[in-house]
Amino acid sequence: MTKIKEISNSNIRFISEIITETKVNNNGNEFIYENVVIKIKNFKNGQSRIHPFTIFLDQWSSKSTNTKLKYSNDIVPFLNHIYFELDEKTLPSIKNLTIDIGVDYLNIVGLGKKKKTVKSITKSLSKFYYFLVKKKIVKNIELKEFIIDRNYIRCPGLEVGLRLPIYSNNTIPLHNIEENMVFEFLFSSMKHVPEISLGIYFQIFGGLRVGEVCNLTYNSISYINEGLNGLILNLKNNNLRNDIKRKAYVKKPRRQAVFSVGSLLIELLDIHKKKYSIKGDNAVFIDKRGNPMSVDTYRYAFNKAKKKFIKDLMNQDNPKLIRYATMLNNEKWSTHIGRGIYSNLVADSAKNITEIAVKRGDNNLKSSLTYVLNTKELDKKLLKTANNLLVKAKGNNQE
Secondary structure, rough: OEHHHHHHHOEEEEEEEEEEEEEEOOOOOOEEEEEEEEEEEEEOOOOOOEOOOOOOHHOOOOOOHHHHHHHHHHHHHHHHHHHHHOOOOOOOOOOOOOOHHHHHHHHHHOOOOOHHHHHHHHHHHHHHHHHHHHHOOOOOOOOOHEEEOOOOOOOOHHOOOOOOOOOEOOEEEOOOOHHHHHHHHHHHHHHHHHHHHHHHHHHHOOOOHHHHOOOOEHEEEEEOOOOOOOEEEEOOOOOOOOOOOOOOOOOEEEEEEEEOOOOHHHHHHHHHHHHHHHHOOOEEEOOOOOEEEEHHHHHHHHHHHHHHHHHHHOOOOOOOHHHHHHHHHHHOOHHHHHHHHHHHHHHHHOOHHHHHHHHOOOOOOOOHHHHOOOHHHHHHHHHHHHHHHHHHHHHHOOO
């Protein structure tokens, strides 16, 4: 079976396509027959070919084109994710595919979608996993992990850890964590997922959205007093990945201040530059193939950091930390938590909602840039809070 790395080209993607051909029925009349195929397409030269994964769609050969297209459209983004978004360490070959990778994907793709849509995609993915097992394409999953009843195929493992969207006035995603956990989470990310730990810092102490992190270039970074007093990030849409459909997006183009807490920011930035910079590429965050990091890849790495952080807390002897880890594990949260932490840090020191809005980049900052860079009283209060948290966190890690 083809290894992931053998087709890892930024110009190549899986696509769904409807092909038509003219046939003659028993009465001698011509009719147009439609079929749905899964193709590999090179977007640089426009060439494409039908991929063997099209066989998966044969089980719906007697169904309508819309039915076949539905299953194809559910599976093709997953194929692009595992072949082109995951690094070789996570998935060296399709035969190494695991159920956990499927769950992580569903949690990423489910963001912003309705519960019904996520359940439907999960059903399609269960059928595709079953297809891969039956064809002996994967080695780590067995038939006993499926529930089969006629045409009903279910993989319960894909539902374990799956966070279905909950649309309720009483239920909202977690937007903050306890103050004494902020640096613990950052330190955990530095240990387990160092490729995005700088991005997590930018989100926590600069309020950046995930699309803004993935749009950063080194040219976007300006230093305040050589970085000792923080950074100014020029946030704008740089279109770093024209080869993918889901592009990183900057909601509010602006210049955003990032606070320097202790010496941590400069240390993180220096380490990141040395370890993750690629000559000739100006993107700050890159994936394992050297491409500018996509939003999906960043979210995948963030969710990995989240799981590792929760596991680290679970392994402590402190019952309070274990209970807190259980709470974090049961709550719905992802990359937005960094912006939420930042908002709460600012809110603790701000005099009014205008200060919070400006700091978060919720308004057009063309007329507010001077205000952002010179709200010294607010900055001093926020930095005092953050520095106190850093001292406590370092003390806890040295015990």
